[in-house]
Amino acid sequence: MNEVTTAIIAYGAISAAVIAGFFSFLNLISSKENSVSESRQQWINEFRGEISRLTAAIHELVRIEENSETLSQKEYLDVARETYKDVRESLTSIQLRLNPKHVKQRPESMEAKLWNAISKSRTDFANGDLDATVVGCDRIREEAAPLLKEEWERVKRGEWVFRLVRVTALIIVVAGIAFVILGADQLVEIPPHFG
Numbered sequence: 001m002n003e004v005t006t007a008i009i010a011y012g013a014i015s016a017a018v019i020a021g022f023f024s025f026l027n028l029i030s031s032k033e034n035s036v037s038e039s040r041q042q043w044i045n046e047f048r049g050e051i052s053r054l055t056a057a058i059h060e061l062v063r064i065e066e067n068s069e070t071l072s073q074k075e076y077l078d079v080a081r082e083t084y085k086d087v088r089e090s091l092t093s094i095q096l097r098l099n100p101k102h103v104k105q106r107p108e109s110m111e112a113k114l115w116n117a118i119s120k121s122r123t124d125f126a127n128g129d130l131d132a133t134v135v136g137c138d139r140i141r142e143e144a145a146p147l148l149k150e151e152w153e154r155v156k157r158g159e160w161v162f163r164l165v166r167v168t169a170l171i172i173v174v175a176g177i178a179f180v181i182l183g184a185d186q187l188v189e190i191p192p193h194f195g
Contacts, residue, residue: 015176022172029165040155044148047097051144054090055137057083058121062130094118110150114143 060083068076095115102109107116121136 019176022169026165026169033165037155040151043097044151044155047094047144047151048148050090050093050097051141053086054094054118055140057086057090058125058133058137061087061125062133065125065128065130091118091122110143110147114140114147117143 061080064076064080064083071079098111098115099109102111103115104112106112117136117139121133121140124130124132124136
């Protein structure tokens, strides 16, 4: 075999190995980022469920409270026990999903607005203002909607690492094609070696 053929074969083998390695790396990053996106989607679904469960439980507590005059204290506790438990579980789940720094240090953040709406509804219920408590449920849903939408948009866009890798992959593929074309032209121009 002459040197040109050997160089072309070596160049092709190295190029194939580099391309295969790059796409293996890209597949690894894509799989990881896809997993993160799936986790975000699960977070969205579970958060939506907790908001729904909380507002439904608040409505049920208001209904029980409106009819509490006909119940003894023991009957009231028996009737309301599960609903109070649902409220506490939902509150805890929602609070654990929110960024505490945003809630405490950024009053204009979506997390802070949502938590303030929840806190106001709780205060209204504790003060016996049942109408305001029910209105508070609407506000809780309104404040949760932008947070859910932002997370959904993040899932649709993909994680930032995935977006970066996607752009990098495109650049490398275009550069690789150009390199192969230019490299092949250079190999063809190598004069044969006469020994």
